Amino acid sequence: MKDKIKTHVKKYKTVYCCAATGIVVAGITGVIMRGRYAGVLRVPDGPVRVTVRPFSFFSKQMNDVTTVIHRGGTGSPSFVVECIETGEGWLSQHGAALAKGVSDAVMSGHLTGKLPDVNGLHYRRIGIATA
Numbered sequence: 001m002k003d004k005i006k007t008h009v010k011k012y013k014t015v016y017c018c019a020a021t022g023i024v025v026a027g028i029t030g031v032i033m034r035g036r037y038a039g040v041l042r043v044p045d046g047p048v049r050v051t052v053r054p055f056s057f058f059s060k061q062m063n064d065v066t067t068v069i070h071r072g073g074t075g076s077p078s079f080v081v082e083c084i085e086t087g088e089g090w091l092s093q094h095g096a097a098l099a100k101g102v103s104d105a106v107m108s109g110h111l112t113g114k115l116p117d118v119n120g121l122h123y124r125r126i127g128i129a130t131a
Contacts, residue, residue, distance in 0.1 A: 080127040081111065091129045 078092035090096040097107035
């Protein structure tokens with residue numbers, strides 16, 4: 001019986017090695033892809049497709065993301081802003097500030113970490129919208 005097992009393992013050694021390698025690669029891929037999100041950001045002008053990827057493979061934090069969105073039109077680039085609590089999104093900090101009735105300085109101060117919240121809500125930059 002032992003000889004049959006040894007012969008089988010020698011005969012199919014390559015298959016077992018390939019299967020083990022595949023399992024290891026799948027596991028590493030799972031760790032790298034963990035915490036990544038692709039979705040649709042709801043903005044006043046309609047949905048804009050957004051892909052969010054953390055810079056660190058081993059982090060679930062989404063606050064260090066730079067996603068570039070082509071918004072069409074003219075003008076300088078702007079930060080895409082999302083409300084963490086409501087999921088509402090704007091193509092610019094200025095648009096978010098206007099919608100929430102605060103000054104651009106207050107919204108910018110919150111997004112740069114100088115203010116803890118804006119009227120009890122929290123916002124984050126999730127990308128850059130280019131013209």
